[in-house]
Structure formats: structure tokens, C-alpha cells
Amino acid sequence: MFAAGTFLRAQDKFYTKTGTIFFRCTKSPLEKIEATNRSATCVLDTKTGSLQFAILVKGFEFERALMQEHFNENYMESGKFPRSEFKGQILNNNEINYTKDGVYNTTVKGRLQIHGETKDVETIGTLTLKDGKISASAGFSILLSDYNIHIPSIVSDKIANNVNITIDCNLELFKGQ
Amino acid sequence: MGVKKKIFIALAIIAIAMGLYVYREYFRKNKNLSYVKANFKIQANALIKEFEENEKNANEKFLDKIIAVSGAIRDVIKDDKGYYSIVLGGDENMSAVRCSMNSIDQDEVGLLKKGNIIMIKGACTGFNADDLLGSDIILNRCVIQKNDSR
Numbered sequence: 265m266f267a268a269g270t271f272l273r274a275q276d277k278f279y280t281k282t283g284t285i286f287f288r289c290t291k292s293p294l295e296k297i298e299a300t301n302r303s304a305t306c307v308l309d310t311k312t313g314s315l316q317f318a319i320l321v322k323g324f325e326f327e328r329a330l331m332q333e334h335f336n337e338n339y340m341e342s343g344k345f346p347r348s349e350f351k352g353q354i355l356n357n358n359e360i361n362y363t364k365d366g367v368y369n370t371t372v373k374g375r376l377q378i379h380g381e382t383k384d385v386e387t388i389g390t391l392t393l394k395d396g397k398i399s400a401s402a403g404f405s406i407l408l409s410d411y412n413i414h415i416p417s418i419v420s421d422k423i424a425n426n427v428n429i430t431i432d433c434n435l436e437l438f439k440g441q
Numbered sequence: 442m443g444v445k446k447k448i449f450i451a452l453a454i455i456a457i458a459m460g461l462y463v464y465r466e467y468f469r470k471n472k473n474l475s476y477v478k479a480n481f482k483i484q485a486n487a488l489i490k491e492f493e494e495n496e497k498n499a500n501e502k503f504l505d506k507i508i509a510v511s512g513a514i515r516d517v518i519k520d521d522k523g524y525y526s527i528v529l530g531g532d533e534n535m536s537a538v539r540c541s542m543n544s545i546d547q548d549e550v551g552l553l554k555k556g557n558i559i560m561i562k563g564a565c566t567g568f569n570a571d572d573l574l575g576s577d578i579i580l581n582r583c584v585i586q587k588n589d590s591r
Contacts, residue, residue, distance in 0.1 A: 305577075320568075322504070325582070
């Protein structure tokens with residue numbers, strides 16, 4: 265029993281490198297402005313509840329190439345700000361029983377860095393524990409203007425300042441190197 | 442034909458050409474990389490080394506470029522929605538080249554096995570440095586390079 269206890273304790277980090285982050289800032293029904301990044305990294309420390317995400321901005325794929333180019337060049341300036349990251353904390357981590365399968369609601373708070381600007385964000389999400397794996401999902405929205413991203417008036421009827429972001433990550437045990 | 446009429450026809454042709462151009466540009470999709478020549482051909486481990494030694498220089502050289510990377514498959518990952526990622530190279534540490542595969546050739550990608558030697562072509566989106574997980578070069582819209590002709 266004692267051995268099993270220490271075994272579990274050594275393995276408290278879960279991770280993925282193929283997390284999905286999707287965003288949508290569509291304003292006009294005629295023009296879908298949305299993109300997906302399937303190479304998000306995520307690390308969850310189940311012991312402390314610390315949670316981190318990182319993505320490469322250039323990794324967002326749009327349906328239309330021109331939109332993707334404008335996203336990178338004019339709005340996100342991904343050459344100058346290649347990465348976006350979130351560093352935060354599951355506030356109710358002690359309510360989650362990581363040894364028992366189930367669906368747990370979480371409140372996550374932390375610092376989100378986009379376009380070189382860092383802001384506090386807080387959202388609710390869920391952790392689904394099943395067969396030793398954790399799937400983490402959350403949805404929240406941010407304002408582009410908070411991150412110093414300006415929408416020219418000529419396209420302001422198409423691009424919403426309010427961006428909806430959804431996150432889906434299937435985390436597995438981090439076994440170390 | 443009068444001069445006015447000629448000018449009118451010329452203007453009409455220009456307007457149509459511009460309209461076509463704008464239309465095509467507006468609806469342009471990302472190219473299927475199977476039909477695009479690679480800017481660079483490189484071994485996975487050599488690419489990792491370039492980024493680890495000098496990320497800034499490597500970014501200038503490779504970012505947004507089409508790279509054909511060869512190496513042994515370390516992992517084949519399929520996500521919930523059926524999208525594949527192929528992990529190449531990086532024997533000694535966790536760093537690797539991660540190739541997010543194009544959704545078109547999924548059947549073929551599903552047959553790949555760990556240890557297979559392969560060449561994959563993709564668009565370089567950068568270097569995701571991570572002390573804990575190991576740093577990765579991430580390629581998007583990847584396709585299997587079938588021969589050396591491109």
C-alpha cells in the first residue's frame with residue numbers, strides 16, 4: 265500500500281502536445297471567421313492544480329488562405345509575437361478526486377498572453393477522468409481590444425471584437441525523460 | 442469602331458479581370474502541399490539541432506517555408522476528431538519535429554508505424570520551446586513525400 269501511494273504521487277503531471285484550440289470572431293453570417301490550432305501543448309499538475317497552455321500563432325488554420333495571411337500579418341503579427349500562452353490555476357483543485365473516474369467542473373484563473381499583451385482571464389471548464397486519462401475542455405471569450413489588436417473600420421462589420429475560444433485537450437500521464 | 446467604344450471595351454475587360462482576380466483571391470484555399478516544391482530538404486535531427494542552437498536564425502530561415510523532413514517515426518497520434526500527428530526524430534531528448542497531417546490523406550497516414558523511415562513535407566509554423574515537455578518544431582498541412590521529385 266505504501267509503495268502504491270508513493271507511485272501515484274510521483275506521477276502528478278499530465279500533458280498533451282496535440283491539444284485543440286478553436287476560435288471564432290464571426291460577426292456577419294456571410295463570412296465565417298474561425299480557425300483551429302491542433303498543436304497546443306498543455307501541462308496540468310494535478311497536485312497543485314497549476315495549468316499551462318502554449319501555442320504557436322502561425323499554427324492556426326483557416327479555411328481561406330487570405331484570411332490566414334491577414335490574421336498572421338495584420339492582426340496577430342505572428343512574426344513578432346510567435347507564441348501565445350496561458351499560465352493559471354484550477355481554483356477548486358482540491359475538490360477533484362484524480363483517482364476516481366468522473367466529470368468534474370472546474371474554475372480556472374490565470375494570465376493569458378496574446379500579441380505581446382498579458383491579461384487576467386477566468387473561466388469555467390470541465391475535467392473528465394477516465395481510464396487514467398484526463399480530457400480538459402473549456403470555453404471563454406476575450407476582447408481583441410484588450411490585447412492591442414485593432415480592427416480597421418472597413419472590416420468592422422465582419423470581425424467581432426469579442427472572440428470565442430474553445431479548448432479541448434486529452435491529457436496523458438507525463439512519465440518524464 | 443469609334444475610339445469611345447474601344448476605350449469602353451478595354452475598361453470592361455480590365456474590370457472583369459480585376460473582378461475575377463479579387464474573387465479568386467478571396468476564396469483561395471491553402472495549397473495542398475503535395476503539389477508544392479519544398480524550400481528545404483533536411484533530416485529531422487538536423488532541423489532540431491538548428492532550432493536548438495539558434496532559434497532566431499532558424500526562424501528567419503525556416504518560418505512559413507515548406508520543409509521536407511526525413512527521419513524515423515517516433516510516434517503516430519490520432520486525436521478525438523481523427524486528425525493525425527506524426528512525430529519525427531529526437532532520440533536523446535523529448536524534442537522532435539511534430540507534423541500535423543493534412544486531412545486529405547488520412548487513410549494512408551493511418552498505416553504508418555513507429556520506426557518507419559519517412560519523408561514528410563509541411564509548412565513550418567515555428568518552434569514551441571518547453572523545458573518540461575521538450576521543444577518541438579511544428580509543421581502544419583503535412584503530406585507524405587512520396588518521391589524525391591519535388
